[in-house]
Amino acid sequence: MKPIFTDTHTHLYSEEFDQDRTDMIQRAIDAGVSRFFVPSIDSNYTQKMYDLETQFPKYIYLMMGLHPTYVKDNYLEELAHVETELSKKKFYAVGEIGIDLFWDKTFLKQQQYAFQYQIQLAKKHKLAINIHCRNAFDEVFEVLDSEKAADLFGIFHCFTGDFGQAKRAIDLNMKLGIGGVSTFKNGKIDQFLTEIDLEHIVLETDSPYLAPVPFRGKRNESSYTKLVAEKLAQIYQLSTEEIAQITTENSKRVFGI
Numbered sequence: 038m039k040p041i042f043t044d045t046h047t048h049l050y051s052e053e054f055d056q057d058r059t060d061m062i063q064r065a066i067d068a069g070v071s072r073f074f075v076p077s078i079d080s081n082y083t084q085k086m087y088d089l090e091t092q093f094p095k096y097i098y099l100m101m102g103l104h105p106t107y108v109k110d111n112y113l114e115e116l117a118h119v120e121t122e123l124s125k126k127k128f129y130a131v132g133e134i135g136i137d138l139f140w141d142k143t144f145l146k147q148q149q150y151a152f153q154y155q156i157q158l159a160k161k162h163k164l165a166i167n168i169h170c171r172n173a174f175d176e177v178f179e180v181l182d183s184e185k186a187a188d189l190f191g192i193f194h195c196f197t198g199d200f201g202q203a204k205r206a207i208d209l210n211m212k213l214g215i216g217g218v219s220t221f222k223n224g225k226i227d228q229f230l231t232e233i234d235l236e237h238i239v240l241e242t243d244s245p246y247l248a249p250v251p252f253r254g255k256r257n258e259s260s261y262t263k264l265v266a267e268k269l270a271q272i273y274q275l276s277t278e279e280i281a282q283i284t285t286e287n288s289k290r291v292f293g294i
Contacts, residue, residue: 040281042266043072043288044259046133046167046194046214046241049097050075050085053245053256062093065259072285073097073259074292076133076167076194078104080118098292100130100167102155105137105148112147116154123162129292131159132167133194136180139171149180156184159191165291166191168211174202181209192291195243200229207237212291214241217249217257220268230272239291240265240284 044065054061065073073096075086083101090097101122103115123131134155136148159166168191170177181189190210196203197218206213215238218224230238240262242248248257249264266280273280 040069040266040278041072041285042068042070042262042281043074043240043285044070044242044244044262045074045192045239045288045291046076046216047073047244047259048076048078048246049073049089049244049259050082051245054258059092061258061260062096065262066096068260068263069281070259070262071096072288074100074129074167074288076100076104076130077102077119078133079107079115083118083122098129098294100132101128102130102132102134102167103151104133105135105152105169106140108144108148108151112144112151116151119155120158123158123164128162128164129294130165130167130191131155131162132165132191133169134166135169136173136176137169137171138173138176145176149176152177152180153184156180156189160184160186160188163188165293167214168193169195170198174198178202178205185209190291192239192241194241195247197224197226199225200232203229203233207233212237212239212287214239215269216241216243216265217247217253217261219265219272220249221253227268227272230269235273235275235280235283236287238269238284239288240269240280
């Protein structure tokens with residue numbers, strides 16, 4: 038049987054795919070990726086997400102949320118949009134949400150509020166969360182610890198922390214989203230992954246960003262999920278098919294489908 042890969046985080050609506058989006062998605066399907074989980078970043082992309090779902094109803098699963106780098110002066114309006122959309126239709130997670138202090142710390146307080154507020158929305162709707170964390174592990178864990186509960190669960194997207202932070206995330210019912218960074222020479226995450234049981238791992242691309250080797254620095258796409266799986270197969274000394282099966286099962290436990 039052909040392995041079924043799950044890309045748990047892909048921005049298929051990105052402008053970078055405007056010239057060949059349908060072909061790019063078909064390439065991924067042909068490579069065995071049959072489940073695409075698409076995070077939201079702000080209200081400007083909502084309709085494009087819905088159009089994708091309409092075009093590929095058997096493959097596309099949507100999240101709804103406000104990305105931390107899009108938390109600006111209008112963040113309360115954006116949070117109201119998230120809340121409205123969550124009440125209108127089926128989503129599979131609240132995301133991507135979190136804290137990002139890489140570019141700018143101006144809106145830290147608003148990012149913290151938005152993160153906590155959206156976690157509470159996830160609990161209300163019994164959904165997973167999909168966490169974005171950049172230069173902000175302490176701040177993210179502070180919010181997660183304050184909301185810690187049996188009904189808090191999800192994925193630490195694009196996990197790039199150390200072993201201690203990985204254990205802490207897992208203790209908070211989070212899977213670790215592993216993507217192209219695991220193939221980088223200086224990615225570091227491959228150094229301790231064998232100490233993390235595979236039941237805590239899901240695959241992702243974060244396309245069009247963070248393409249794996251040998252495409253590092255170029256546009257990423259969902260078909261490269263297979264390259265991430267091949268890297269994990271080397272690390273865990275399993276077949277690519279086993280990695281695909283286990284990580285897809287893990288994604289089903291998170292997203293409920």
